[in-house]
Amino acid sequence: KQEVTQIPAALSVPEGENLVLNCSFTDSAIYNLQWFRQDPGKGLTSLLLIQSSQREQTSGRLNASLDKSSGRSTLYIAASQPGDSATYLCAVNSYSGGYQKVTFGTGTKLQVIP
Amino acid sequence: EPEVTQTPSHQVTQMGQEVILRCVPISNHLYFYWYRQILGQKVEFLVSFYNNEISEKSEIFDDQFSVERPDGSNFTLKIRSTKLEDSAMYFCASEGYNEQFFGPGTRLTVL
Numbered sequence: 284k285q286e287v288t289q290i291p292a293a294l295s296v297p298e299g300e301n302l303v304l305n306c307s308f309t310d311s312a313i314y315n316l317q318w319f320r321q322d323p324g325k326g327l328t329s330l331l332l333i334q335s336s337q338r339e340q341t342s343g344r345l346n347a348s349l350d351k352s353s354g355r356s357t358l359y360i361a362a363s364q365p366g367d368s369a370t371y372l373c374a375v376n377s378y379s380g381g382y383q384k385v386t387f388g389t390g391t392k393l394q395v396i397p
Numbered sequence: 398e399p400e401v402t403q404t405p406s407h408q409v410t411q412m413g414q415e416v417i418l419r420c421v422p423i424s425n426h427l428y429f430y431w432y433r434q435i436l437g438q439k440v441e442f443l444v445s446f447y448n449n450e451i452s453e454k455s456e457i458f459d460d461q462f463s464v465e466r467p468d469g470s471n472f473t474l475k476i477r478s479t480k481l482e483d484s485a486m487y488f489c490a491s492e493g494y495n496e497q498f499f500g501p502g503t504r505l506t507v508l
Contacts (some may be wrong), residue, residue, distance in 0.1 A: 326501040327488065329441070334495065365456045372440065376497060382428065382452045385490070387440040387496055 285377045289388035292364045296363055297396050304358040306373030306392045311351050314383055318347050318358050319372040321390070326371065331358070363395045399423045401500035403489050409506045410479055418474045418503045422491030429472045430490040430497060431456070431464065440488065446472065477506045 286309045296302050306316070315334045319327040331340045331347040332357070339348040352372040360367060374387040400504050402421045404448040410416050420468045431443040445463050446453040472491075476483055484507045 317496075319499075324504075326486075329499070332496055343451050374440075376495070380453055382447065383492060383495070383497070384442055384445065384453065385430070386430070386442065387432075389439045390459045 285313075285375055285379075285384075285386040287373055287375050287386050287388040289371075289373050289391050292389065292393055293392040293394075295394040295396060298363060300395075301359070301361050302363055302393070304360070304371050304373075304374075304393070306356040306358070306388055308354045308356075308373075308375045308377075308386075310377055311354055312378050314336075314378065316347075316349055316356050317374045317376065317384075317385075318345075319374060321370045321372055321375040322368075322392050357388060360393075364391075365393050365395045368393055368395050375392060401489055401491055401498050402485075403500040403503050404499065405503060407455075407504045407506070408489075409508065410432050412507055413478050414480055416476050416479055416505065418487050418489075418505070419478075419490075420472045420474070420489030420500055421487070422472055423493060423498055424470070426491035426498075428452075428467070428492035429464075430492070431474045431491065434488065434498075434502075435485045443487075444487045469501040476505075479505075481507050483507050486501040 291306045317332045318330045333349040344361040370390040370392045372390045404419045429446045434440045445452045486502045488502040
């Protein structure tokens with residue numbers, strides 16, 4: 284059974300700082316890994332998707348890396364802004380009985396202080 | 398760009414009532430999913446659906462839940478007799494090219 288852990292659970296940083304969010308998963312037989320952003324009471328905004336054959340993906344100030352063999356992914360946010368304040372979710376899409384199933388982590392709640 | 402849509406965005410119901418949450422997946426996708434997120438908790442898998450039948454379900458998905466694809470476009474989640482603990486955000490997803498695309502969610506409030 285796939286388990287996904289995110290560390291830290293919460294993070295508070297001053298504006299402009301670079302930061303790293305961590306995600307670990309127990310079963311390396313994955314299709315892909317996705318990072319989402321979730322604002323309070325809102326839905327899921329997809330940020331980056333890394334296929335199992337890829338090592339990293341970049342979008343603007345965001346960079347996500349994947350080390351499948353060690354079961355780890357990181358989300359790097361450069362030059363953080365107050366608008367980046369949200370909960371960041373790691374979601375692992377893995378093989379389950381012939382079908383795909385996405386397992387979410389509990390998230391990292393990020394606060395960027397102006 | 399095609400997207401998954403869900404209706405309603407917010408549903409308020411009385412305990413014991415039946416609710417149907419609706420989803421319109423991306424048109425050429427074949428695999429469909431429901432997830433839920435209780436307030437303050439993580440997003441949890443409920444059920445996957447392929448070829449007009451359930452392919453996998455979690456322990457949460459008991460006899461009170463059912464899914465259906467009544468026509469060529471809609472995918473529904475029915476809760477027969479809602480309980481207070483069913484209050485949550487429910488997300489639908491459809492899958493294409495090894496990626497699941499999530500809808501905006503339906504917030505269900507059971508009073």
